[in-house]
Structure formats: C-alpha cells, structure tokens
Amino acid sequence: MVNTSKHYDNFECNAFFPINCNRIVYFSNFTISYYHFKKYNIILEKLIVKENSLVIQNINDDKKNNI
Template identity: 90%
Template sequence: MMKIETVNNKEIVISIDHHKYIKKTKISLLLWLILPSIMIILNVTPFFLLIIAELFILVTFIISYYHFKKYNIILEKLIVKENSLVIQNINNDEKIIFNEEIKIDEIKEIFFKDELGVYFSRGGGLGDKRKFLKIKTSYKVFSFGILIENEDYKKIRAVIKEKLKI
C-alpha cells in the first residue's frame, strides 16, 4: 500500500508498506516447519533419529526466522526534500536498515524496471516479475518500491519532478 504525505510543507514522504506480503511469508515459513516434521514423524522409526531430525529442523527454522525478522523490509520510504532524495528501508523492529541521500545534481535518470524473480503477488499466488522504481546517478543505481505498479510509479515520478524540478 502506497502513501504520499507532506511533512512541514517542505518534505514529501512516499511510503510503501509490505505487512501483507510479510504475513504470507511467515505462514510459508511455518508450513516449511510443520510439513517436514510430519513427514519425519511418519517415516522415521528409531526414536533417537526422530529426535535428531526434529532438532535439526527446529534449529534451521529458528535461524532462518531470526534472519527473516532482522533483515526483512517492512516499510520503504522515499523522502523528497528541497535539494535531495532520501531512500530508507525499515525493518520490523523500526530500525533503519538502509539510508541513502541522493543530491539532485547527481540524479541522471528515474525509470521503471521489471525484473524476473519469485515473490508473493497481490492476488495471493506466486508472481514472476518484480517491479522497481530505479534512480540512476553518476556512480550507482538505487532501487525503491518492490512490487510497485506502473500507476504508482507515474505518481511518484510526478511528485519527484514537481518538487525537484528535474
């Protein structure tokens, strides 16, 4: 869900919330814990091997869930200031994972790009394209807005062009 709001009549904050997709991913992680456990319980007869296999699955799940929770992006923000853009990625604990400021004179191009990849689509199934807003500078290309639609891209681009006058 994309939100555009003005802060202090100076900055425009464009935020994209990914809570809906995160819930789907958490459910799939739980399924990957439960399904192998059921298969092991039904197929492994020695009790000692059963416990070792279950502990292995549980430890693997705990490590992957910790990594998922720590590094997963819940909220993406694009802050349009008077002379710069700030891209922020925020995780579940409200910690900023990525924070980069881009000056206006460094921006060469702003474009929309589709990339192949697997993700949870808005319709509830698996999709095959990821869509990004790309900001090209003289030294790097920045991405913003995983899974944005072309209409959202046009709105964001119009806001950036209007505010920064590029």
C-alpha cells in the first residue's frame, strides 16, 4: 500500500523557517512603526495647534498694547 500523506523532510522544513521568521519580523516592525508614527503625528498636530493659538494670542496682545 502506498502512503499518500504529505511528508516534509528536513530540507523543506528548514527552507520555510527563514521565510516565516522574516514575515514575523516584518509585520512586527510594521505595527511598531505604524503606532509610533500615529502617536508622533498626534503630538505634532497638538504642537501646531498650540503654536497657532499662541501666535493669535500674541497678535491680539500687540493690538491691545498699541491702542
């Protein structure tokens, strides 16, 4: 009787191991980079809004002082 089940020898298993490790490293780096960029972008937006409000406040203060 012939065995029809799929059998992987050591070479085939060892060939797929680096590919799977590479995928794990790639996706983990992607998720870390995505969330780090998202956090940095939110901080940057808050900083821009804060600077704009300070500029508007300074302009208003200058107008009050000149009048």
